[in-house]
Amino acid sequence: MTTLTSLTDEARLVISNLADTASDLAVPSVRLGITGLARAGKTVFLSALVHNLIHGGRLPVFSAAAGHRMTGARLQPQPDDAVPRFDYEAHVCALVKDRIWPESTRQVSELRLTIAYESASYFYRKLGPGKLHVDLIDYPGEWLLDLPLLGKDYATFCADALSRARAPGRADIASDFLAQMAEVRPDAEEDEATAQSLSRTFKTYLAACRADAHALSMLPPGRFLMPGDLDGSPALTFAPLDIAHDAPPARAGTLRAMMERRYEAYKTHIVRPFFRDHFARLDRQVVLVDVLHALNAGPDALKDLEVALSEVLGAFRPGKRSWLASVLSRRIDRILFAATKADHVHRSDHDRLEAILKRLVARAADRARFKGAEVDVLALAAVRATREATVKHGGTELPAILGTPLPGERVNGESYDGETEIAMFPGDLPEDTDPLFAKADPRNEAAHARYEDAQNSLQFLRFRPPQLDTTAEGLELSLPHIRLDRAMEFLIGDRLA
Structure with missing residues (x-):
């Protein structure tokens, strides 16, 4: 097993941290990482956070704004x-003017926001107004899935990948890849055509896993799904082979040696620089989770999401914040786990949505707290796309949500055009989360029935961004949200005290 960083990496991190510390002597800064797996809403979260801070959004729980100190x-x-x-202006234009959701995160990007404030402390207020640089780092959640690979050799990667591919929830999706791999001998002579063909089939299987019908999350290597400029490079042209975990070293010139060499190149040239240059320099982290999407896809997706979150969060470097630690070895001292799209359910279900997320991240959260980091879990909507209402159905009043479904969304066989506002009852999330996590064995009919009862009554749609309200003077208000202010307070409120 290799470690996540080498001595050389750690030395470079110390140099970077020293440079950051020197610049902080003039104006303090906090580096906030924003991530989540596919479709969790990273771009929307960052855009809405900045928009509300710049345009004076309604932030009653964010103490610096609520106390008029910002x-x-x-x-x-x-x-x-x-x-x-980070292309903030284009993303806000998409949300506000076009009422479409912006493009998903495809690469690392950054934005610096400077907040001017008055301290809550009488002593520090006498020293004059304060400033804080908030450096917002946005990166694809798929890249997080690669971080655990730094601690795994090729044989371990193969064992893990094939174990997942052969699991009941994936075997059908992976059938083409598994069939092709079964015809390949790892000790055969290395061959570029074979490597490319097997790698292509493996990538097709990973992409199918990510599709809405399955919504699976454990999909490393992450760059296989978004290769960018590296598409077609040898470092992205490998696949797992069926080799024993304790097999002897690969013989030079074999297909296995070729695949192993490329796997190590992937870690060296792609994963390690991302960890060293971006991830290991973060002070605080937001992890956005689309719990509702996994619930829609079924128990396999929910279990896969739980495993993915546990794996990737094991690569975090949590710890208590101190001046010396920030210089020698930067640690993430606050981690926020947020269940996104809380506007897709009625507010009476928000506590239940948080409870499901707490179950999903329990092990990772306990690990972070043990290391000294502060952890919070909440349900939020960075941009609120719906409103709440009450509808009558069969003489019974039901809590409903009002919104405009995206074009092509369907309810009870009816397809929507993206212009029609509807009222719908999305169903109630289960008060008891146990049935959602009970179906580990497909032969367990009782557990399966409990899950189906909990899941089948739910229906979640995707809605268009809202039409912004305007004041009597014609001023356009900031993007509406649910608990974005609570997220801000946890993430940077103490730095503005």
Whole structure:
């Protein structure tokens, strides 16, 4: 087993941290990582957070804003010249003007927001107004799935990948890949055509797993699903082979040696630089989780999400914040787990949505707390796309949500055009979360029945972003949200005290 960082990596991290500490002497900064697996809403979260801070959104739980101590917030040139800028303006235009959801995160990007504030402390207020740079780092959640690979050799990667592919919830999806792999001898002579063909079939299987019908989350290597400029490179042209975990070293010139060499190149040239240059420099982290999407897809998706979150969060570097630690070895001292799209259910179900997420991240959260980090779990909607109402059905009043479904969304066989607002009862999330996590064995009919009862009564649609309200003076208000202010308070409230 290898470690996540080498001595050289750690030395480079110390140098980076020293540079960050020196710049913080003028204006303090906090580096906030924003991630989540596919479709969790990373781009929307970051855009809405900045929009509400800049435009004076309704943030009653964010103490600096609620107490009128925050005197302004504005975007600044970002400090890392080699990192693409998060395209905030285009994303907000998509949300506000076009009422469409912005493009998903495809690469690491960054944005610096500077908040001007008055301290809550009488002593520090006498020293003058304060400033805080908030460096927001957005990166694809799929890349998180690669971090555990730094601690696994090729044989372990193969064993894990094939164990997942052969599992009951995946075997049908992976059938083409498994059939092709069964015809390949690992000790055969290395051959580029075989490597490309097997890798292509493996990538097709991973992409099928991610599709809405399955919504599976454990899909490493993550760059296989979003290769970018590296598409077609040898470092992205490998696949797992059926080899014993304790097999002797690969013989030079064999297909196995070729695949193993490329796997190690993937870790060296793709995963390790991401960890060293971005992930290991974070101070705080938001992990967004689309719990409702997994519930819609069924028990296999929910179990897979639980495993994925446990795996990737094991790569975090949590710890208590201190000046010396931030110089020598930066640690994440606050982690927020957020169940997104809380506006897709009635507020009476928000506590239940949080309870499901707490079950999903329980092991990772306990690990982080043990290391000294603060952890919070909440249900939120960074942009609230629905409103709440009450509808009558069969003489019974039901809590409903009002919104405009995206084009093509269907309810009871009816397809919507993206212009029609509807009222719907999405169902109640189960008060008892145990049935959702009980179906580990498909032969367990009782557990299966409990899950079906809990899941079948639910229906979640995707809605268009809302039409923004305007004041009597014609001023457009900021993007509406659910608990975005509570997220802000946990993540940066203490730095503005």
